[in-house]
Amino acid sequence: MIQELDQEYIAHTYARFPVTFVKGEGALLYDESGKAYIDMGAGIAVNTFGAADKTWCAAVSEQLGKLQHTSNLYYTEPCAKLAASLCRRTGLKRVFFANSGAEANECAIKAARKYAFMKYGDESHATIITLKNSFHGRTITTLAATGQDAFHTSFGPFTEGFVYADPEEPESLEKLASANQCCAVLFELVQGEGGVRPLSQSYVEEIKRVCEKYGLLMMIDEVQTGNGRTGSLYCYEQYGLSPDVVTTAKGLGGGLPLGAVLFGERTKDVYDPGSHGSTFGGNPVCCAGALSILDRLDDALFAEVRRKGGLIRELLAGCGEVTGVTGLGLMIGVETTRPAKEVAAACLAKGVVVLTAKDKVRLVPPLVISDEQIKEAVRVLKEVLQESSAE
Numbered sequence: 001m002i003q004e005l006d007q008e009y010i011a012h013t014y015a016r017f018p019v020t021f022v023k024g025e026g027a028l029l030y031d032e033s034g035k036a037y038i039d040m041g042a043g044i045a046v047n048t049f050g051a052a053d054k055t056w057c058a059a060v061s062e063q064l065g066k067l068q069h070t071s072n073l074y075y076t077e078p079c080a081k082l083a084a085s086l087c088r089r090t091g092l093k094r095v096f097f098a099n100s101g102a103e104a105n106e107c108a109i110k111a112a113r114k115y116a117f118m119k120y121g122d123e124s125h126a127t128i129i130t131l132k133n134s135f136h137g138r139t140i141t142t143l144a145a146t147g148q149d150a151f152h153t154s155f156g157p158f159t160e161g162f163v164y165a166d167p168e169e170p171e172s173l174e175k176l177a178s179a180n181q182c183c184a185v186l187f188e189l190v191q192g193e194g195g196v197r198p199l200s201q202s203y204v205e206e207i208k209r210v211c212e213k214y215g216l217l218m219m220i221d222e223v224q225t226g227n228g229r230t231g232s233l234y235c236y237e238q239y240g241l242s243p244d245v246v247t248t249a250k251g252l253g254g255g256l257p258l259g260a261v262l263f264g265e266r267t268k269d270v271y272d273p274g275s276h277g278s279t280f281g282g283n284p285v286c287c288a289g290a291l292s293i294l295d296r297l298d299d300a301l302f303a304e305v306r307r308k309g310g311l312i313r314e315l316l317a318g319c320g321e322v323t324g325v326t327g328l329g330l331m332i333g334v335e336t337t338r339p340a341k342e343v344a345a346a347c348l349a350k351g352v353v354v355l356t357a358k359d360k361v362r363l364v365p366p367l368v369i370s371d372e373q374i375k376e377a378v379r380v381l382k383e384v385l386q387e388s389s390a391e
């Protein structure tokens, strides 16, 4: 009934799996028949503390019962406190709140353009370098920023001013930086949708060098890697970077829509009143929930994220149908002999939710998943992989 209604009345932008989830608890989800699933997807790396997390629910409900929205014409406590906490913990200087990853990236792209406009007095240095195989969102501009040809059809004309460097090829980056009048490099440290591919430390050092040499802003898209997912508050810490702009979303809100752009010293005053905005951005309910998440993202939790990531790798080691494991912390890509899409469908039928990213199986469970749940999920994944090799 629900699936038929959805099929008839919802635009067909998603090829949904034939499951209707009705509730959850931590890393468990339940469908309408009461069947339980171990959640290795967290709603695409969003439900940081899993489903129906009590602390988060209480924070959200409390704010909801007081005031759900004010617009950005006025001050609210959760929004100011969340921004302060993000800045104090990262050393970045100011925050703009958006409602999604794509919007956070739009805001960062606009900031880079305006920074260049203020610096050069005209629009001569508007070009932004991104990486091939990246993903930055679904708006026309963030699609243009996304370095995959597959995203650059059917919707043109796209926003101009993006050039794409080959990841792990420093010459490609330097060539683009010298041949174009650029203002910024925008990149993910672990290319998520592109197949959970971490950049090497040496390549990241090259990005840093090129940014310094050509006066480019370093803008890191931490929409997926951020908020504890990779084993630190933000992934750039593990690479020893001091970015000018950081964008994030997904796990920050813990399940409510919230995006953020963090500005460093060089970019903190780029925007002035009226130059950018959002009706819903920084919504007090979303921010109250996010604060309850951020407060619990501490070193002990990050150590657990890294340990659990290690446990998944250990459990997968030696499995003949696994040809590679990539990623950081609890953001893991599994290369399998059986096609990933097929693996995801078969796992779901056996009560385990996994995602895919390009040709890989992607595991991004809630950070609070238990060792037992991990063991059971990986057991099912291996069983599904072995089924195919037996055929």
Ligand SMILES: *Cc1c(COP(=O)(O)O)cnc(C)c1O
Pocket: 099, 100, 101, 102, 103, 105, 135, 136, 137, 138, 188, 192, 193, 221, 222, 223, 224, 249, 250
């Ligand atoms: C998911 C994602 C986005 C887009 O986020 P939305 O909230 O879907 O707009 C952008 N960048 C990266 C790295 C992502 O993983």
